Amino acid sequence: MIENYLQTLVKDAAEQLGLSLSVSQVVIETSKDAAHGDYATNIAMQLSRQLRKNPREVASQLIARLDQSKMEKIEIAGPGFINFFLKPSALTQYIPLIIEQGENFGNGAKQQKTVNIEFVSANPTGKLHLGHARGASVGDSLARLFTKSGYEVIKEFYVNDAGVQINNLGHSLYTRYLNLLGINKAMPENGYFSEDLIAIAQMLMDEVGDAYKEENDTSLEFFKSRGSSIFLDIIRQDLAAFKVIFDVYSFESKVKEKDAISRLLTKLAPYTYVEEGATFLRTTQFGDDKDRVIIKSNGEHTYFLPDIVYHLDKLGRKADLLIDVLGADHHGYIGRMKSALQMFGYGPETLEVQIIQMVRIIKDGEELKMSKRTGNAITLEELIAEVGVDAARYFFIAKSASTHFDFDLNLAQERTSANPVYYAQYAHARLSAVLSKGTIYPLDTSGNGLHTAEELSLVKQLIAYPGVVLDATTTREPYKVANYIQKLASLVHSYYTEVRILDDTNPLLTSARLGLSKATQIILKDALSLLGVSAPISM
C-alpha cells in the first residue's frame, strides 16, 4: 500500500545517488505525533554510517531527488528522520479500493501452499475447560489468518482414543456404573472424578440396565468406547458453540491400525539402538537434547511412535506446513518430533509448534487450582454461558499466546464494558446505524473532500490493515489483530463524537463521510471475523 509506495520512492531516490537498496531495507513507520507528518523513515541515519556523512545531509540529498507529487511537504527532523506530509488525496485514494474489494481487502495473494493446523486435540475423557478454550481461540484465529493470507488451510483435531487415559476413563465410568447398580467398588487411583461421569453412567444404565454387571473385558470395552465417543460428541458441540469447526478429526485408533507401527519401526531402524532392554531413537542426531525411548523394556511402545505416524500421515495427505498448537507443558515434545520428521527427509521448518502458555484462574484475587480429581475446572460450556462467545474469544485472543494469562472470573462475570470486545462491536454498531439512516444521501466512495485530521487518521488506520494481517500471519500472533481493532474502534468513536456525519447543511460532505464510514465498517467487520467475533449492526 502506501508504505510500499514510499519505500519505492526512497529507493529510487537512493539509486540516483548511486546507492542500491532493497525495498525492505527502507523502513517506513507511521508517525505517532502529527507534528512528525504522516509517515517517516530513518533511512538517512542507516545510510550515514556506510556513507560516513552526517545523517541530516544524507536526508537532504535524498529529498532533493524524491518524487514529491503526492506530498504536501517533506521535512528533515531530529537526528535525521525524513518526515512525509502527504496530500489528503494520497491517502483517500484507497477508499474506493476498500469499498470495491469489501471483505477481500487485505487478502494475500494465492500461496499454493497448504497449512495443516492442529489444535485443541483434547482427550475425550472430559469436557473442555478454559485451557482448551485459549488453544481453540488462538488456533482458529490462526486458521482464519492463514486463509485470508492466501493459504489453503486444514483445521485438524487429533483424538487420543486408544491410550492409558481412555483406559482410565473406562475404569472410572464402569465403576460409577457398578456403584449405581448398588455394587460396591472403589474408584481407581488415577480416575476421573467429575460429576459428568456419574451422569453418563446413569444414562448408560438406563440404556443397558445391568447387562454389564459382570466384570470382564467386554464390559470394560463397552464403557471405554461409549464413554469416549460420548465425550467426543460433547466436545464437538461445545466447539461448535464456540464457533470453532474442524475440517478433520483424526483418531489415534485409526493411526495405529494395520501394521503402521511396525512399518514405521522398520524405517526408523537405522536410527535406533537398544540399551538396557529398551529401544532408543537417535533424535540427538537432529538437535534434540537426548535420545528418546520408543520401545520400553517391557515391549510396549511409547506414545512417541503413533505420534510420528500421525505427523507423517498429515504430511502425506497434503500439507506443506504443519502447525501444532500445544499447551506449554508440551514444549519438551518439539525437539523430538522435529528430529523424527527430519529422519524422513523433511526440513526442520516443516513443523512449527505454537506454544500456548498457561491460563491461571483468578477468583476473588486468588489463584484457583484446577484439579482433575475434584473436577472443579471451569468448562468451556460454563464460560460461554457466563460471558458469551464473542467476549470469551476476544478475551483469549487479545493477549499474546506466549504470555501467561490470568483469567479473572469476577471480571468476566461482570459482563460490563470493561471487556474491550464491546467497545469494538459498539463502534461497528454505530457505523451501521449511521449508514442505514444515511441511505437518503448518495454514497460517495471516491474519498474526495475528506480532509480533517480525524478523517485522515482514520483513513491511515484503514490503509494499515493489509500490513497488520500479513504481520499477524507471519508472526503467528493473532493478538495483533485485536490491537489493531482497539485502535480503529477508538478512532471511530472519536470521529463519531467530534463530527456530525449526517449533516443536512452539507450533503456533499455527508456523502463523502458516509463513504468513509462504509470503508471503516467493512474493515472493522472483517478484522473481527478474523478473531471469530461477530459484528452486530445494533447493540
Added chain:
RNA sequence: GUCCCGGUAGCUCAGUCGGAUAGAGCAACAGCCUUCUAAGCUGUGGGUCGGGCGUUCGAAUCGCUCCCGGGACGCCA
C-alpha cells in the same frame, strides 16, 4: 542443574527488522447527552521499562551476567 515463557503506570497488557517526549484499557479525579446509539467522548494525575555491565549517533528493544515468578525436563501420556 538444563530448557521454555514472563518481569514496562495501582491492575491487565501493547510497544512497528534498535529511533523523536515509553503507550492503551481498567481503576482514580474533573468535565460532556434538545441533534446520527453516553456500551461513548475530552482532559488530569500516575514510570529507577527487575538490577548491573557492554555494543552505538541512539537501547524497553541487541549481547553478557545476576535476581524474581510460572512451566517443562521419566522406559508418563
